[in-house]
Amino acid sequence: MERQEDDVTSAQSHRQFRHGREKDEHVFRVAGRARRGRLGPGADAGVGDAVRGGGLLAADPRAGGAHRHERGDLGRRGRGVYPDLLRKVSAETGCQFEFVVVPRARVEAMFAASGADVLVPATRTSQRDLHGDFIPMMKARPMLISLSSDRAPVESLAELGERRELRVAVVRGFDYGEPYQDLLRTLKAQRRLVVEADVAAVVRALExxxxxxxxxxxxxxxxxxxxxxxxxxxxxxxRLEAMAELTWTDSGIYLSRHLPAKDREVLGDALERNSRSGTVWKTLQKHYPAGSYEEGLKALGAPK
Structure with missing residues (x-):
């Protein structure tokens, strides 16, 4: 089953770098997705948020999480891990972020076609590397999730494909690599695949x-x-179960290469400073209660 949804993306380039850098106004497009009224996870990373002329949103499902979504500027109304990070970067650099809602299916296409300046959060992929510079913020991994039951455990996506008694709900547009895509094709052929527009719909399907x-x-x-x-x-x-094929990967932020090199340098330096300082991880801990994220997220440099 599939449903329509509204997603989000990004901002446009005026410029306004303070601290003796640039003085003209600069507004960046940030690609991501959100439901009406709330921020939901986007492409495939997890903690997600994105930006442009009207609303806050989330992107990439491997990063980790959904956040409240309110129309308005980032400084006053953005709530969540990446809105907080972008607010901090805005204060440090003078870069402005705006918000706009676009269909979810267009997020990746917009970034690839230079229609978005920033993809956040995002898992690193070879396809995205063609269009942007990646800055890691944390480690993330998807897992098999269900409501507690006494069913036999599942240890891999391959095994899940063989467990014909299990119906699998997924969010349209999430992508965790080729083993995941192979599983979706198998499930679709077996008529066990439930495709939903957003995470809230997946929750309802499970419940x-x-x-x-x-x-x-x-x-x-x-x-x-x-x-x-x-x-x-x-x-x-x-109930959380690790899948053999779904290992820990970098989750972070892409800066589009269509941005001027100086702009990428300023934003990249600010993001890397915040990554090295542990700001993103500390912010995550403020927004999520202990026990709700540790299985699927960890700080950069944490033991494997």
Whole structure:
């Protein structure tokens, strides 16, 4: 089953670098996705948020999480890990971020076609490397997630493909690599695939017994559950299982190569400073309760 959704993306280039850099106004497009009224995870990283002329949003599911979405400028209304980071970068560099809502399917295409300046958060892929410079912020991994039950454990995507009794709900547009795409093709052929527009719809499918399991970063699901007092109790019922094919990967931010080199340098330096200082990880810990993200996210430099 598929549903339509609204997603988000990005900002445009005026310029305004303070601190003796540039003085003209600079506004960046940031690619991502969001539901009406709330910020949801986007492409495939996890903790996601993005930007341009009207609303805050989230991107990439492997990074980890959903955040409240309110129309307005980043400085006053953005809430979440990456909105906080971008607010800090804005204060440090004078760079301005605006927000706009676009269909989810257009996010990757916009970044590839220079229609978005920043993709955040995002998992590093060879295809994205063709269009942007990647700055890692944390490590992330998707997992098999279900509500607690006494079913036999699943250890790999290959095994999941063989467990015909299990119906699998996924978010349209999430991508965790070729093993994941192989699984989707197998599930579709077996008529066990439930495709939803967003994470909230996946939660409903699990809760209503329309699906048995899902695959995504635990922090993405946790972020969605935390938004609603009715779904928050489900956090204690989550069953998380590591899949052999889904290993830890870098999650972070892409800066488009269509940006002027000086702009990329200024933004890249600010983002790397915040990454090295542990700012992103500390911000994550402020937004997510202990136990809701550790299985699927870890700080850069943490033991493997």
């Amino acid at each position: 209503r017994n329309l699906a048995d399991v899902t695959v995504m970063a635990p922090s993405i699901l946790a972020g969605t559950l935390l938004q609603d007092s009715k779904t928050r109790p489900l956090l204690d019922r989550l």
